[in-house]
Amino acid sequence: MPDVNFSKISPRPTTSLSGRVNYEQELNPQQLAVVMAGQGPMLVIAGPGSGKTRTVTYRVARLVETGTNPDSILLLTFTNKAARTMLDRVANLLPVRTLHFWGGTFHHIGNVILRKHAKLIGYQNNYTILDREDSKDLINDILKTIKLDTPPKNFPKSNILAGIFGYAANTGREIKETIGKDTPQLMKFSADIIRIFDIYTAKKLKQNLMDFDDLLLNWKKLFEEHQTVRDFYARKFIYTLVDEYQDTNHLQGEIIERLAGVHRNLTVVGDDAQSIYSFRGADFTNIMEFPNRYPEAKIYKLEANYRSTPEILRLANCCIKHNTKQFPKNLQALCPEGEYPKLVILDNNFAQAKFVTKEILELHRREKIPLNQMAVLYRAHYQSMELQMELANLKLPFEIRSGLRFFEQAHLKDVLSYLKIISNFNHELAWQRALKLYPGIGPASAEHLWKTIKELKNLSALPACPDGPPEADRDANRHLSAAPASLPPERVASGKPRPSGRDGRASGPRRFSGAAMKSWQELVKLINKIDNPNLKDNPAVLINIILDEWYRDYLEGNYADYRDRIDDLKQLSVFAEQFNSLEKFLSRITLLTNAEGEEHRAGTKPSVSDRLILSTIHQAKGLEWSVVFVIGLVEDRFPDSRHTTESELEEERRLFYVAVTRTKQKLYLCYPLAGEKRSALYEIFQQPSRFLQELDASSYREVRITQNESY
DNA sequence: TTCTGCACCGTTTTT
DNA sequence: CGGTGCAGAA
Numbered sequence: 121m122p123d124v125n126f127s128k129i130s131p132r133p134t135t136s137l138s139g140r141v142n143y144e145q146e147l148n149p150q151q152l153a154v155v156m157a158g159q160g161p162m163l164v165i166a167g168p169g170s171g172k173t174r175t176v177t178y179r180v181a182r183l184v185e186t187g188t189n190p191d192s193i194l195l196l197t198f199t200n201k202a203a204r205t206m207l208d209r210v211a212n213l214l215p216v217r218t219l220h221f222w223g224g225t226f227h228h229i230g231n232v233i234l235r236k237h238a239k240l241i242g243y244q245n246n247y248t249i250l251d252r253e254d255s256k257d258l259i260n261d262i263l264k265t266i267k268l269d270t271p272p273k274n275f276p277k278s279n280i281l282a283g284i285f286g287y288a289a290n291t292g293r294e295i296k297e298t299i300g301k302d303t304p305q306l307m308k309f310s311a312d313i314i315r316i317f318d319i320y321t322a323k324k325l326k327q328n329l330m331d332f333d334d335l336l337l338n339w340k341k342l343f344e345e346h347q348t349v350r351d352f353y354a355r356k357f358i359y360t361l362v363d364e365y366q367d368t369n370h371l372q373g374e375i376i377e378r379l380a381g382v383h384r385n386l387t388v389v390g391d392d393a394q395s396i397y398s399f400r401g402a403d404f405t406n407i408m409e410f411p412n413r414y415p416e417a418k419i420y421k422l423e424a425n426y427r428s429t430p431e432i433l434r435l436a437n438c439c440i441k442h443n444t445k446q447f448p449k450n451l452q453a454l455c456p457e458g459e460y461p462k463l464v465i466l467d468n469n470f471a472q473a474k475f476v477t478k479e480i481l482e483l484h485r486r487e488k489i490p491l492n493q494m495a496v497l498y499r500a501h502y503q504s505m506e507l508q509m510e511l512a513n514l515k516l517p518f519e520i521r522s523g524l525r526f527f528e529q530a531h532l533k534d535v536l537s538y539l540k541i542i543s544n545f546n547h548e549l550a551w552q553r554a555l556k557l558y559p560g561i562g563p564a565s566a567e568h569l570w571k572t573i574k575e576l577k578n579l580s581a582l583p584a585c586p587d588g589p590p591e592a593d594r595d596a597n598r599h600l601s602a603a604p605a606s607l608p609p610e611r612v613a614s615g616k617p618r619p620s621g622r623d624g625r626a627s628g629p630r631r632f633s634g635a636a637m638k639s640w641q642e643l644v645k646l647i648n649k650i651d652n653p654n655l656k657d658n659p660a661v662l663i664n665i666i667l668d669e670w671y672r673d674y675l676e677g678n679y680a681d682y683r684d685r686i687d688d689l690k691q692l693s694v695f696a697e698q699f700n701s702l703e704k705f706l707s708r709i710t711l712l713t714n715a716e717g718e719e720h721r722a723g724t725k726p727s728v729s730d731r732l733i734l735s736t737i738h739q740a741k742g743l744e745w746s747v748v749f750v751i752g753l754v755e756d757r758f759p760d761s762r763h764t765t766e767s768e769l770e771e772e773r774r775l776f777y778v779a780v781t782r783t784k785q786k787l788y789l790c791y792p793l794a795g796e797k798r799s800a801l802y803e804i805f806q807q808p809s810r811f812l813q814e815l816d817a818s819s820y821r822e823v824r825i826t827q828n829e830s831y
Numbered sequence: 832t833t834c835t836g837c838a839c840c841g842t843t844t845t846t
Numbered sequence: 847c848g849g850t851g852c853a854g855a856a
Contacts, residue, residue: 199846227846252845286846332846399844500843505847522844562833633832711846738844760843775844 141181141213151175154387154420155182161380161414163365163407164389167451168436168781169427169744172389176361177206179387180221181213183359190216194357194379195223198364200712202742206363222357226372227332230339231707233353234330240346241338243328246703248544249710250324250331253528255282257549258329262319276306276313285317289333290369290401327546336371343378354382364742365390365410369401386414392446396738396775398768408445423450427744429458432787435819436780442814443770460821461780461787463812467827468794469752473506475825476749476790477514480732483747483786491517493746495733497779498522499758503751504734511732521735527709531675531685532692536706538666539659542651543702545578557674558643560635569640579651646670659705660696663689737779748783750776751790754806776811789820 143155151171154164155178166172176195184190197203203223211218222229231249238245250258259278276284280303288298295314299306306313324330330338343350360380362368365388368376380386388410395404411417425433430453437451466472476496483489498504501522511518526532534557540550548570555566646669650662667689675682699705733745752758759772780787791808 225846335846397845400846502842502847525845560833564832635833736844762843 141178141185143178143182147171147175147178148424150420150422150424151178154422155179157418157420159383159385161384161386161410161417162388162420163410163414163417164387164420164422165447165449166389166391166422167425167449168391168394168778169425170422170451171424171426172363172391172422173202173206173209173742175422176363176387176389177209177213180206180361181210184210184214184216188358190220191222192356192358193221194229194360195221196226196229196360196362196376197223198225198367198741200224200228202363225711226368226375227335227711230335230375231711234335234338234342235703235707237342237346237349238338240349241342242325243330243338244544246544247328247330248540248547248550249335249707250329250549251528251710252282252332253533254329254549255285255331258323259316259320261548262316262323266316266319275309276303280306281313281316284313285320286331286333287401289337290371291403292370292374323548327548328544329547329549333371336375340371340375340378343375350378351382354379358383359385359387361387361389363389366392366395366404366407367397367400367402368406369397369403370406371401373403373406384414393440393443393449393774394741394778394781396741396771396778398771404445408447421447421449424452424454426454427784428453428781429455429785431458431460431819432780432783435461435787435815436777438816438819439773439780439811439814440777443773445767445770455784458785461783461789461819463789463791463820463822465822465824466790466792467825468792469506470510471825471827472751472790472792473510476507476751476788477510477516479749479788480747481514481516489746491730491732494749495735495740495743495745495747495782496749496751497735497737497740497782498751499737499760499775501736503757507734507751516732517730518732518734521733521739525712526688527692527712529685529688531671531679532688534674535663535666535671535689535692536709538647538650539662539702539706541647542579542656542662543706546574548574554643558636558639560633560637560639565636579647642670657699657701659699659702660693662702663693663696667693737775740782741778744782744784746784747786747788748779749788749790750779751792753789753791753809753812754795755809756806757795758809759811773811776809 143152147155148171151174154162154175157179164172164175166175180193180195183193195203195206197206203225204218207218207221207223210216210221222232224232234243234247235245238247256278259281263278284295284298284303284306287293287302288295291298293301295317296310299310299313324334343353357379360376360383362376367390376386376388388407390407392404392407395402395407398404411419428436433451433453440446464475466475480491480494483494484491496504496507504520504522508518508520527536534553537550537553540547541554544550551570551573552566555561555569556563561569646666649669650665655661655665667686671689672682672686675685679685696705699708735743737750755761758776759769763769763772789812791812793805795804795806
């Protein structure tokens, strides 16, 4: 049980020890009204730092205390971690086991439900979840196979296409409509794009794959096409609570409606001023229109801020008042007065990095502020580069919550591809990824081998190189070309004849190089070893086998930093120990967020726990620190130059608002005067962010740091 | 057919 | 600055 300490979160009294919760004493009147509210839909508008988590936690506790079975409560949150935190706190209040609750992200809950009923919508229950990169790869494959006749130079790349598909799914719009509204310049390709989308959808079904959006789309489809299933869950969940409601999208809204349609005990909690995920289809109007869709809904507001000093709150209010679309709120600061936020003007990004590190060291040494109570926030990951260099130079421990996720690194995905193969035999991407790791097998051979493999029923049918004697004990001769034995029965290439001139023997069995032969044997050997019913539900052991039998050698031969990578895989294995099912393990890994991944990684590593946090503002949502630095506050970066419409600018402003309101005590807003022009050595002068310019000068204190000046 | 090296492009935010 | 695509050698 994590040591949750409420006094850290707010200055209010901690829980009673008696086991019965004293709600009146532990909640303010606004919070209490929410916790004690009875049945029916309700909307809770919760300002930053207003004890939203606390309120939801107590409401759940209250429901359980008054007789609701935890199994009948569904808690939908933005991250899995948020759900776990809330339910752990409920367990702290009451003698209940948290595993009886249903809680997690929409994707997680969708996955849990689909694992049980996937067959009803044409999938197998052991489907594999594609992460973003997998989807991209799959689309790339399609782009290659359909060979657009005249490859137009501006034809969108796979990540653009994936974006369109995802946006369409999440907003409930047709592909064509999405293109028209979002990227009208691609309208001329819409027929091809729709064709690709159809192939993509068909491939996923055939190979038993679901991407992130499918977890929601198919969830909805399941409920629409199978009324009995829908009724089962709608009756089961007597209470549904949705956190961060301002960031739900149209599709999620529809799912919620179906889930809560029977009992109508829907509690949604959010803050319209913190809606920052419209790029993912989040529909800010979900929260604005809630009272219209549920006319009987009661509206509550949490307006007391327990987090920030009045000075910080004043600056935040000063910022957000420039937005027009919002619920009126009257935030009240309850913390004692503190320091004014500082606007720090610096020469350039390097000066900014130097200032931030120096200041952090001072605060750490002089004021004994732990490093993990300080955070540096930015709009985009690349803005943290100079800072990372500086921190590394000074050996200041830090943790990055942006950029590539732990589980998305190549070496982890390599090893996981073997697990995906034995979990889902039809997983083409996984097969190809594994195949291409081996010497002598490139794209062409991998493609050929896959064509052979996919005709087979299952793994036990894999031809283990019938003719050739095992080469294992002749490894000294590995460079000599072995006598080409017949590999897996070659399927005659379908349809199109190959244009190659020397293709006379194309109809005979294909000949692979000796290296490819040996590689194939090695792969089959490994797969047969891990495809063992006794190990099937022990992913940790499987990972170790893959590592010991082959992958360690591969890493040592191909990467200078192989030690780090082996360490990562050992951590992966440790993480896997808690799972007793391969599918559960694989889903969990794909659905984990950045921060959660980092946490598990750190948890298995006996390293420093007191580390500075570097994070995008998006990832910082819901969190708080004593000291916050917001860096790179210049026009074009923040707000980002691609966001120019009024509503996009309002969202950027909300993002700035989120950054500011993470702060408890000390806030630094950093503005570097100069930045680097792309791919050039000279610097350009940058305008201060409009979000700085529009602040009242009285809401901050300005500091100018020039070169060589010690602060 | 595979592999390597070089040039260039574009560069957000996430489940 | 990193991934991707292309040209050329083994």
